[in-house]
Amino acid sequence: MAPRVVIIGTGPAGVRAAQALVEAGLRPTVIDEGRRDGGQIYRRQPEGFSRSYETLYGTEAERAASLHQSFDALKGKIDYLPETLVWNISPNTVHLASGTHYQTLTFDSLIVCSGATDRLMPVKGWHQAGTYSLGGAQVALKSQGCAIGSRIVMMGSGPLLYLVTAQYVKAGAQVAAVLDTSTFMQRVAALPRLLAIPAALKKGIALTRVLAKARVPVHRGVQPLEIKGSPLDGVSGVLVALADGELLELACDAVALGYHLRPETQLADLAGCRFLFDDNTQQWLPQIDDDGRSSVKGVYLAGDGARVRGADAAERSGRLAALAALRDRGMQVGGVEQLRAELARFTRFAAGLREAFPWPAKFAASLPDETIVCRCEAITAGELRRVVHATGAQEANRAKAFSRVGMGRCQGRYCGHAGAEIIAAAACVPLSSVGRLRGQAPVKPLPVALTEEVDE
Template identity: 50%
Template sequence: MAGALRMSRVLIAGAGPAGIRAAETLAGAGLHPVVVDEAARAGGQIYRRPPVGFTRPPEKLYGSEAAKARALHGSFDALVAEGRITHLPGRSVLALRDGVAYVLGEAREEIRHDRLILATGATDRLAPVPGWQAGGVYSLGAAQIALKTQGVALGRRIVLAGTGPLLTLLASQLQAAGAQVAAVLDTAPLRAQLTGGVGMALARPLVTLRGLRLRVGLGRIYHAGVTLERIETDESGPTAMVWCDARGRRHETRCDMVGLGWHLRADGTLADIAGARFDWDRAFHQWLPRADALGRAGEGLYLAGDGLRILGADGAELAGQVAAIACLQDLGLPHPEPAPLLRQLARMRRFAEAMACAFPWPDEAIGRLPDDTVICRCEGVRAGDLRNTLPLSGPEANRAKSLGRVGMGRCQGRYCQLAGAEIIAAASGRPPSEVGRLRAQPPARPAPVGAWLSEAPTECEAEAE
């Protein structure tokens, strides 16, 4: 299997809202970017598209965001049809080195580029719950993907738990599709939601009102300020969620599927591999890449969307345009004025920070998890195993990984490293910012060994300008 060598002046990784708007801005300036995306069709997670021929209308898939989804999809498809961008779907960027992106789809490709825009989005931010390693326990994002791409509810009687806007949005979407949602369990206390909600309403009143309407529509199945005790399971998967309400009363809700999620975690894997630096962000309670106001994170490197800051789909569109403008500036090409976009982004950030206050990450609850709770689902590492590693590793994430295997599995720490850091922090009496973050390394996604045992690239395609 010989790899193909492509030449591109600007490479964009990701075809969600940020990547689409970045490509649109660059094409408008006369450039011809190459856009690589893991999905079969552009749109990203929030505007993920079903297969061709799927008959469920956009209003059912995207609700109040249907018009925005249509606009993004239409803009991108038109650019591809007109030959103004090159779209490479179904491919993952696995490694970056010396201006070359190593890309894997059905075949291996190498894309040489002068500038790189990373619009990699975000993944679910997960907190372990005793029993969550069982089959039939999914992330909220996975449940939403199944609903959007195939019209499938992953259970007959569903419990959703965690916090953040996706929790109530997914519950509403499942109900609209005819699924039975038995309970929506929000770990965020009502007082925090009210405090943060004021800031959200001041920054984006219509969006806040829309979210409140979704919440009201859930009625009595929604519960705030809960404590999740455990997921009861048998050989077939979940049978019940055991939880306590805000008053401390214990409940057991029967179910055959559980969805978990605590808002989002920026996917900074490629940014790390590309050489970006990271800082601990107290508002978002996670490590985020460092960039200037326009998304510059290094020489020829630009970041946009939720992979830089968790600002939602509207913020991602703005960030994609801004990153493209920075790229055009650095190339010495005519570009739009960024100031109006930066003002809008500032408002998006105020909203996002208020949201983080309203729906906090349950750090204290994670630090108190029982020793027999599985932390790393890939490797089967339990909280007690991690705590017992600390006398040898010390309170440093990468040493704990090397000695205790947390983060060494298929997901490379995407789902366990934040929770693992909380356990290390609680056990050592220090903040998670001092525990550090797991260093990313290629390949950014699991890849077959055979993909790299091919001949050197022999085919050179025309340079896209």
């Protein structure tokens, strides 16, 4: 019998992995939490919506169309399970929930293409209604065809900041300003690495031109101080310190916030994969080899869920992981060396992006005590610092036990990184020694009543 290969995710990595397996004569099972394929960056609009690819995806329109067409051609050759949550992984088994149904599937090989989510640094008032992550703002635009507000401030740093802003501008939304924590000189210093992918650099420049043409104010080198608002009315404005120290307050009714992306690694954690602290990104990442093999036999990690290197890199890493799975089954494949070489170029480019748009770790130590860090549990920076000083908790899970930070429904997706930074600063220890919050099933809330279906 042919081996059962399960792919999680239908973003760029998942689609190209499925394509490689089908070309090899296999029929993989492809599971996706979304209703339609494309992942986050190429998320397809709902059926019946008629916005053009150029309007919806901008400079990425051609690639989005290519990915969607590729997946449409695969549908008769794969077992496709949309709107299905993989909520746990045990040895050689994935646990699924779809609607009110529960199911398990065994696998011989598992390719996890779980994508990325926003990397967030709290700011005072970010719990106010009307504050979204950049990714959340993008989802609203692509999936619901609406803006998050009538006058919006985009704040943070990284390519996604400019991509989402440009998409909002093209959709006709009013963007009050872009508030970027990185500086122009940081971008200049990163230019040699950014030239590893000239086409991607050109696209980034094109995004800034879109903003300039729309006369959207862009302030660089800012420090976010407060998102103003009230429990009754939500967001009403933003206060930042400009690069020269001058205070700037802007009126708005919505804020999109984010600092790059981070791999969504909870499924890799549940699969038992080993993690290592990455000094370059200052975060814990699953251990993989050049082809995407994890530390667990038969489990492969691809796309932004393993390393955030962009959609183009995700397509290559997805195919590479599928080829690795085939090779490990004794099948002959080609094109591996070329894929590795192309992926190495994207890795250099990603390093340039980190240099150009650095993660603002220094902001964690200066957050006011009243700033909410964990929005699910309403835990403040002051409470977390008191736990460190009163109990001596210098490890993430121990601090979680005493404070409940990261115990909410997001399980630390949005507060975990910033919480670790606050712990490290309060305890005066390296970030690596704080550790990481352990993943636990279910990765997302499930219905109380689930009807079991038997694996076929």
